[in-house]
Amino acid sequence: MATPSGTIFDTGVTQYFIPEMWADSIYKYFEEKLVFKNLVDDYSSMVKGKGDTIHFPEIAKMTAASLTDGAQVSYVAPAETETQLTVNQHYYAAKLFTDVLAVQSEVDLFSKYSRAMGYSLAKQLDSSIAGQLITVNQGATLTTDDQITANELEAAIANLGENDIDYTGGDVYMVVNPTVYADMLNPGGTFGASFVRSDIAGFNADNSPIHSGQVGQTMGMPVFMSNSLDTGGTSVSAVIFHRSACAVAVQQDLRVQDQYDIDVLGTKVVADLLWGVKILDDSDNKRGYKFTNAS
Numbered sequence: 521m522a523t524p525s526g527t528i529f530d531t532g533v534t535q536y537f538i539p540e541m542w543a544d545s546i547y548k549y550f551e552e553k554l555v556f557k558n559l560v561d562d563y564s565s566m567v568k569g570k571g572d573t574i575h576f577p578e579i580a581k582m583t584a585a586s587l588t589d590g591a592q593v594s595y596v597a598p599a600e601t602e603t604q605l606t607v608n609q610h611y612y613a614a615k616l617f618t619d620v621l622a623v624q625s626e627v628d629l630f631s632k633y634s635r636a637m638g639y640s641l642a643k644q645l646d647s648s649i650a651g652q653l654i655t656v657n658q659g660a661t662l663t664t665d666d667q668i669t670a671n672e673l674e675a676a677i678a679n680l681g682e683n684d685i686d687y688t689g690g691d692v693y694m695v696v697n698p699t700v701y702a703d704m705l706n707p708g709g710t711f712g713a714s715f716v717r718s719d720i721a722g723f724n725a726d727n728s729p730i731h732s733g734q735v736g737q738t739m740g741m742p743v744f745m746s747n748s749l750d751t752g753g754t755s756v757s758a759v760i761f762h763r764s765a766c767a768v769a770v771q772q773d774l775r776v777q778d779q780y781d782i783d784v785l786g787t788k789v790v791a792d793l794l795w796g797v798k799i800l801d802d803s804d805n806k807r808g809y810k811f812t813n814a815s
Contacts, residue, residue, distance in 0.1 A: 541630070542630075542634060542776050542778060542789055543776035545630065545631065545634035545635075545638070546634045546637050546638040546774065546776050546791050547638065547774050547776075548634075548638065549634060549635045549637075549638030549639055549642075550638035550639070550641055550642045550774050550791075551638075551642075552638075552642075553638065553639045553642035553643060553646070554642050554645065554646055554733070555646055555695065555733045555744050555745075555746040555748070556646045556649035556650050556653065556695065556746065556748065557642075557645055557646055557649060557768060558731065558733070559693045559695070559731075559744070559761075559763055560649060560653075560761075560763050560765070560766040560767065560768055561763055561764055561766070561767050561768070561800075562767075562768055562769070562770075563605070563767050563768070563769040564768070564769050564770040564771070564795075566769060567607055567769045567770075567771040567796075568771065572606060572607040572608070572771070572796070573604055573605065573606050573607070574604070574605040574767070574769060574796075574798075575602050575603075575604055576602060576603045576604070576605065576767065576798070576800060577600045577601075577602050578600055578601050578602060578603055578802055578804065578805070579598075579600050579804075579805075580600070580804045581804055581805070603798060603800060603802070604798070605767050605769055605796050605797065605798035606796050606798075607769055607771045607794060607795060607796035608796055609644075609648055609794070609795050609796060609797070610772075610792065610793070610794045611641060611644045611645075611792065611793055612641075612790055612791060612792035612793075613636075613637040613640045613641055613790070613791050613792075614788065614789065614790040614791075615633055615637065615788075615789050615790075616781075616784065616786050616787070616788050616789075617629065617633075617786055617787045617788075617789065618784065618785060618786035619785045619786060620785075621786070633789075637789075637791050638774075638791070641774065641791060641792075641793050643748070644793075645768075645770075645793065645795060646746065646748045647748045648795075648797050649748075649766060649768055649797050650695075650746065650748040650749055650759075652766050652797050652798060652799040653695075653759050653761055653765065653766050653799065653808060653810075654749070654756035654759060654810055655799055655801075656759065656761060656765060656799070656801045656806070656807070656808030656809065656810050657801055657802065657803055657806050657808075658679050658683070658806050658808065658809045658810070659756075659809055659810035659811065659812055660672060660675060660676070660809075660811060660812070661812050661813075661814050662757065662811050662812065662813055662814060663814070664710070664814075665752060665757070665813040665814060665815055666697065666699035666700050666703065666751055666752065666757045666813060667700065667703050667709070667710045668696075668700060668703075668710060668711065668757075668758060668811055669710045669711075670710070670711065670714055672811065673711075673714065673738065673739070676760055676809040676811070677739065677760075679806075679809050680692065680760065680762075680809060683806040683807070685762050685806075685807060687739070687740065687741055687760070688740045688741075691762055691763045691764070692741055692760065692761065692762050692763075693731075693741065693742050693743075693744060693760070693761060693763070694738065694741050694742070694743045694744070694758065694759070694760045695743075695744045695745070695746050695749065695758065695759055695761075696743065696744070696745055696746075696749065696757065696758040697745070697746070697747065697749035697750065697751050697755075697757045697758065698745060698747055698751065699751045699752075699757065700757050700758050700811075701735060701743075701745040704736070704738075704743070705717070711738070714738050714739060715736055715737075715738045715743065716736050716737050716738070717735065717736045718734050718735055718736045718737070731744070733745075741760070752813060752815075753813060753815070754812060754813055754814070754815065755812070755813055756810045756811065756812050756813075757811055757812070757813055758810070758811040759808060759809070759810045759811070760808060760809045760810075761801070761807060761808035761809070762807040762808065764800060764807055765799065765800055765801040765807035765808040766797065766798070766799050766800060766801070767797065767798050767800055768795060768796070768797045769795060769796050769797075770793065770794070770795040771794045771795060771796070772792070772793065772794035772795075773793070774791060774792075774793050775791065775792055775793070776789070776790070776791045777789075777790050777791075778790075
């Protein structure tokens with residue numbers, strides 16, 4: 521039967537472009553990929569709908585003074601500086617899906633592209649946080665690139681304790697690159713038996729919390745793996761930090777928009793995110809420790 525002039529038929533293409541489905545799916549994959557974002561202090565509520573800057577006072581450590589009976593208390597005027605977090609990172613992932621592509625494709629475009637878009641934004645957000653954390657003040661150069669020995673780990677833990685950071689308190693995390701993680705998995709590797717995988721029987725027997733993305737623990741610290749930390753060269757291959765060492769503020773949550781463009785007979789889908797991130801570790805408040813490759 522001939523097609524009546526001016527009639528529009530549903531070719532099945534629209535099944536891929538239900539806005540709510542795209543938004544939910546992209547957000548799902550975005551959340552799955554995040555590592556660093558969930559391990560640092562989140563100040564997003566302070567920038568929702570107002571301003572683009574958060575001011576953090578840098579308060580130097582104080583020393584208690586001895587008081588002699590009858591003597592006057594000595595007061596010192598505050599002379600603090602501040603660190604500013606500015607919301608200035610706006611990234612997007614966009615794709616044009618033509619009707620021809622949607623109809624002729626033999627694969628599930630919806631799941632594949634929503635995964636790719638969600639992952640790309642999560643990677644960018646996580647990389648920006650990692651880029652701040654690798655600048656912590658304290659650290660050491662590894663004897664062998666991308667391999668951390670038990671002695672090097674013990675030195676890091678000692679350093680944290682000297683700076684009043686309790687690594688067993690639940691807010692200290694270790695994130696390693698894939699090569700360090702692979703070495704951790706080797707029973708005969710430099711880590712030896714100090715690393716416990718999260719997928720073995722008996723893990724979490726004490727009912728301690730398991731974080732999303734956690735691959736195990738070492739000496740009581742949750743361990744995560746992220747490819748936002750580089751491998752080889754003089755890169756930082758692992759970092760231990762208290763969650764207060766870095767701050768992130770997401771002003772605009774992941775937003776997904778779509779529009780059909782009749783000029784190209786296709787649907788445009790774009791997801792974007794707006795945030796800021798800032799390291800809070802400083803010479804007076806050391807809150808992290810990094811492991812740097814030698815070559």
